[in-house]
Amino acid sequence: MRGHDQLGFTLLELLVVLVIAVMATTLVAPGFSQVTERMALRGDSQKVAALLRFARSESIAQGSKISIELQPETGTLLIYSQQATSVYPVESRTDISLTGNRNESVLSNRILFFPDGSSSGGGIHLRSPAGHYQIVVDWLTGRVEVDG
Incomplete structure (x- = not known):
């Protein structure tokens, strides 16, 4: 006859822990993909x-106009x-x-940076199933801001 002082776990205890671990993993895993x-x-x-800030600084450093253009078919x-x-x-996976600024002298599908630090103004919108961000370029100062 065996005593009750044996160390270890019963098969039932191991199965219960395994079921709880599988359930927890099933609930948490979709959240990780959204976070990533x-x-x-x-x-x-x-x-x-x-990249936009770099283009602005290069425009100032070179003393010439720099243009940012989007190729939507290739992203x-x-x-x-x-x-x-x-x-x-x-x-x-990002749309x-x-x-661009709707100024008649500037094409609306691009953002221009000028040697004095200003820009044509405009914005870039990034969208995915996880959310969206808008990057705004101020026309007067050329300042770039990210709104999320």
């Missing part, structure tokens, strides 16, 4: 804002300067749109 998508979208918005941003054209892809 939200973080990726936020990262994309920060990268695009940094890439093009930066045109006197020295080169640069291509920057955006995350494939991106560019709204």
Whole structure:
């Protein structure tokens, strides 16, 4: 006859713990994917804002106009300067749109930065199933802000 002083767990106790662990994983896993998508979208918005700030500073440093244009079919941003054209892809799951200032002297599908630090103004909108961000470029100061 066995005593009750044995160490260890019964099979029933192990099964109960296993069922609880599976249920907890099932409930928590979808939340992780939303968090990672939200973080990726936020990262994309920060990268695009940094790109716009860089374009503004390069325009001032070079003393020439720099243009940012969106290629919607590829989801890439093009930066045109006197020295080169640069291509920057955006995350494939992100829907991106560019709204330029509706000024008649400036094309509305691009944002221009001028050597004095000003810009044509406009915005870039990033959307994904996890949310959206809007990056706004002030026309007078060229300041770039991210609204989330």
